[in-house]
Amino acid sequence: MESIRPLLATPTFVLALVLLLALAFALAFAMDTPAGHQLPRPPSLNSPPPSLNSPPITMLPTEIIQHIASFLPPSGAASFASTCLCIRLAAGTQYLSALRASRTEILALLELLLADAPNNPIVNFPSRLLCADCARLIPIYIGCGASATSVFRKTWDLSTRYIVSSFSPPIFYTIMAMHRHGHQCDELLSRIAPPTTTRYTSSSGIASQHTVHYRIATTGPLLIRTQVTYIFPRPPLDDREHTLGSFCHHIGGKTERFSTTMKLVQTEALSGTGRSQPKFIDCNYCRTTVLVGARKLRGRGIGLFITWWKDLGDGRPADETWTDQIGLSTRPEKWRHVRHGTIPVVEAFEGQNARYLDFDEVMTRADWKELLRLSPIQ
Numbered sequence: 001m002e003s004i005r006p007l008l009a010t011p012t013f014v015l016a017l018v019l020l021l022a023l024a025f026a027l028a029f030a031m032d033t034p035a036g037h038q039l040p041r042p043p044s045l046n047s048p049p050p051s052l053n054s055p056p057i058t059m060l061p062t063e064i065i066q067h068i069a070s071f072l073p074p075s076g077a078a079s080f081a082s083t084c085l086c087i088r089l090a091a092g093t094q095y096l097s098a099l100r101a102s103r104t105e106i107l108a109l110l111e112l113l114l115a116d117a118p119n120n121p122i123v124n125f126p127s128r129l130l131c132a133d134c135a136r137l138i139p140i141y142i143g144c145g146a147s148a149t150s151v152f153r154k155t156w157d158l159s160t161r162y163i164v165s166s167f168s169p170p171i172f173y174t175i176m177a178m179h180r181h182g183h184q185c186d187e188l189l190s191r192i193a194p195p196t197t198t199r200y201t202s203s204s205g206i207a208s209q210h211t212v213h214y215r216i217a218t219t220g221p222l223l224i225r226t227q228v229t230y231i232f233p234r235p236p237l238d239d240r241e242h243t244l245g246s247f248c249h250h251i252g253g254k255t256e257r258f259s260t261t262m263k264l265v266q267t268e269a270l271s272g273t274g275r276s277q278p279k280f281i282d283c284n285y286c287r288t289t290v291l292v293g294a295r296k297l298r299g300r301g302i303g304l305f306i307t308w309w310k311d312l313g314d315g316r317p318a319d320e321t322w323t324d325q326i327g328l329s330t331r332p333e334k335w336r337h338v339r340h341g342t343i344p345v346v347e348a349f350e351g352q353n354a355r356y357l358d359f360d361e362v363m364t365r366a367d368w369k370e371l372l373r374l375s376p377i378q
């Protein structure tokens with residue numbers, strides 16, 4: 001069923017359904033019409049005879065085309081009408097008022113148009129993006145421009161602040177719509193992730209690395225995992241020395257809950273086995289989980305590992321996972337408690353039980369090698 005559902009909404013499916021219905025109607029009419037009687041209303045005699053290339057549906061009487069359109073949801077009827085001029089003329093305008101009245105139907109139509117549009121050959125991405133905040137398709141190189149709605153401006157500002165600075169809401173909405181229509185989006189997701197950066201600051205002696213990965217969960221939402229790793233010679237690394245911003249709208253690098261945990265893992269790493277326990281910080285108000293851990297690195301000092309996972313929702317603008325995530329509701333009393341002591345976003349991303357996940361486990365070997373290369377041996 002999972003693989004069929006996206007198919008049900010594609011224009012190709014709509015057309016196939018329409019052809020089937022048309023055939024059924026044609027048969028019904030043929031059987032109901034007594035011999036010698038004319039069919040109720042054939043296509044206008046003034047219209048040019050359909051060429052061999054035009055689809056058989058265009059030869060149907062107008063009433064039947066209208067009848068077919070009446071069975072479709074407004075978005076489906078509009079998509080049907082967009083297939084060719086004769087159908088658009090025949091289908092009439094009965095679906096338009098219902099379409100205009102429903103934002104959900106408008107977005108559904110935009111998704112259908114997007115799913116069928118060819119990719120821009122240069123960027124191998126749809127030439128037009130879906131902006132769900134402005135409820136329209138926008139040219140990829142121009143964006144929403146000066147006519148962007150205030151909702152869109154706010155969403156963009158909040159998402160670059162609380163997700164990652166390169167985050168683009170229209171690209172998010174577009175990828176999620178393509179995903180719903182059966183497109184494979186893994187390659188696109190790896191392209192929109194900012195490249196891994198590794199740097200060493202000689203004044204402080206701190207080497208650091210920043211990595212971002214996106215993944216669409218099997219249950220539908222987009223997940224993002226960000227990793228920041230520091231190697232520094234003299235612990236503890238405190239609030240003044242790191243540049244961590246916000247993990248979400250509710251927890252940041254300067255939040256007491258995080259600062260306390262960071263001090264604790266460093267103390268643990270300096271004693272006993274040289275490794276801290278993995279410590280999870282779970283946001284109470286949105287689907288964000290932070291994992292912190294530290295370990296001693298012989299000759300280099302200490303490694304501090306901070307990873308955070310976020311569930312961004314399914315790309316529909318009213319989705320509560322999304323509005324909680326970017327903090328569109330700014331009054332604390334409005335924040336919903338969504339957590340029950342579990343860390344589902346970590347398990348959805350990693351595909352394993354978070355209880356057995358260690359703090360330095362999700363780092364790739366290549367990233368780790370690069371970080372060690374830049375971090376000098378004392």
Ligand SMILES: [Zn+2]
Binds near residue numbers: 115178181182183
């Ligand atoms: Zn498609």
Ligand SMILES: [Zn+2]
Binds near residue numbers: 131133134144148149
């Ligand atoms: Zn927009």
Ligand SMILES: [Zn+2]
Binds near residue numbers: 250251286
């Ligand atoms: Zn939060």
